[in-house]
Amino acid sequence: MSSQTHHDRLDQATARRLAKLREMPVDTSRLDRLIESRIPPPHAVPDVVFRLRPLRAAAAAVALLAIVGAMIWSLSGGAAQASPQVLAQFHEELVSGKIPAIRVDSIAQANQALAEQWKQAVQIPEIPSEHVIFCCMRQIQDKRVACVLLRGMGDVPVTMAVAKARDMKMSGGEIRAYKGLLFHIYSSGRLNMAMTERDGRWICLISQLPVENLMEIAGEIRF
Amino acid sequence: MPLDPAQATQRFYELIWPLRSEVLRLAKILCGNDADAEDLAQETLLKAFAGIEGFQTGSNARAWLMQILRNARIDRIRSDNRQPQALSLEQADLETAAEQHSEDIDAWAEPEQVMNAFSDQQIIDALQDLPEEIRLTLLLVDVAQLDHGDAAKILQVPLGTIKSRTHRGRAMLRQALLPLAMEMKLVK
Numbered sequence: 001m002s003s004q005t006h007h008d009r010l011d012q013a014t015a016r017r018l019a020k021l022r023e024m025p026v027d028t029s030r031l032d033r034l035i036e037s038r039i040p041p042p043h044a045v046p047d048v049v050f051r052l053r054p055l056r057a058a059a060a061a062v063a064l065l066a067i068v069g070a071m072i073w074s075l076s077g078g079a080a081q082a083s084p085q086v087l088a089q090f091h092e093e094l095v096s097g098k099i100p101a102i103r104v105d106s107i108a109q110a111n112q113a114l115a116e117q118w119k120q121a122v123q124i125p126e127i128p129s130e131h132v133i134f135c136c137m138r139q140i141q142d143k144r145v146a147c148v149l150l151r152g153m154g155d156v157p158v159t160m161a162v163a164k165a166r167d168m169k170m171s172g173g174e175i176r177a178y179k180g181l182l183f184h185i186y187s188s189g190r191l192n193m194a195m196t197e198r199d200g201r202w203i204c205l206i207s208q209l210p211v212e213n214l215m216e217i218a219g220e221i222r223f
Numbered sequence: 224m225p226l227d228p229a230q231a232t233q234r235f236y237e238l239i240w241p242l243r244s245e246v247l248r249l250a251k252i253l254c255g256n257d258a259d260a261e262d263l264a265q266e267t268l269l270k271a272f273a274g275i276e277g278f279q280t281g282s283n284a285r286a287w288l289m290q291i292l293r294n295a296r297i298d299r300i301r302s303d304n305r306q307p308q309a310l311s312l313e314q315a316d317l318e319t320a321a322e323q324h325s326e327d328i329d330a331w332a333e334p335e336q337v338m339n340a341f342s343d344q345q346i347i348d349a350l351q352d353l354p355e356e357i358r359l360t361l362l363l364v365d366v367a368q369l370d371h372g373d374a375a376k377i378l379q380v381p382l383g384t385i386k387s388r389t390h391r392g393r394a395m396l397r398q399a400l401l402p403l404a405m406e407m408k409l410v411k
Contacts, residue, residue, distance in 0.1 A: 009334050009335075010331050010334045010393075010397065011390060011393050011394075012334075013334035013335045013337075013338045014334070014338060014365075014393040014396060014397060015365045015389075015393060016335070016338070017338035017339060017341070017346065018346070018361055018365035018366050018393075018396075019365055019366065019368065020339075020343075021248070021252060021343055021346065021347070021366045022245075022248070022366055022367070022368070024248055024251075024252075024343045026244055026247045026248045026251065028243055028244055028247055030261060031243060031247055031261055031264055031265060031268075032243070034261075034265050035243070035265065035268050035269070038269060039232060039235060039269075039272055040232070041232070041236055042229065042232050042233050042236060089244050092241065092244070093244060096241040098241060098242065098244075098245065139343075142342060
């Protein structure tokens, strides 16, 4: 390989690594409080559902979205703790389209797309009752977390975050049982989160839907 | 027609509020510490609100915000009377030209694998060694993924300067990471 070609490869690898900094999670809770105290939000903030209504017309066909596998990036072996603020940010950024995401037509296609990029991608489970729209790969500390955006009940968006159970720890929050499953319940602003572990996978559902709806969706997941 | 306060607030929360995470993220990478980053992000968002009437609907909100962030950063450095710790641009011109000639590219035999081995914080720490304007160029082009034209407008430099600073900045970043890469036995 010529040195110019190798230099180009180096340059591109550096650029790609810098691009991944876009996925670095940040906690905006303090910034949110500071700004909202100076600029009180209007009472009628447009609901995110309105943004998705055109998609309902455009995406009549059932499309399930890709599964994003979680990858272990660090050799530390320590599990990561996902804060409600970080999870809320994942949801907002996916809903608003601010981060790169993959659209696929089936879970099988999504699994394939992910496996091509991440050899150890975790299989995302099926949720028969939900339409999947987008997916992306995020990171919590040094652990990879797959996020899929679902069109939930009444077209309210739901983000499902999936990772290997050994990569994530659950602590705090209210503990609730539903149909034999144990959930850790959190909230951040207007968003609710229901976190659970099943079949070696850590799963968290994030949405404006009531917690009961999130637990019901989690109960429909097929492993 | 000027906006009334309610309209200005509505516009801010519709157009700018969803971008606050990106503003904070870039501020963290630029400043290298959380305290300065939060102050800079707050200032950027408040200035965006103050100038929301001047923002044209349909134009690039991210680029507009990055311009405000950059100006706020300059103001803060001037008011703190701080001298940048990192290498000056002039010194970088001389050193980087030599570095690019002699960069041991063979040491980076598997560039993708090596670069992905660094954590985000290690990359951010290494970026602090770069001159401010080069660091900002990499943020705008490689992290925020703005096109070169928008980056040139924000930094008020010719398009060619953006391209050359991008390449130089990437080489300088690798130089800054090299000792760590050797310590981690990622390179020869």
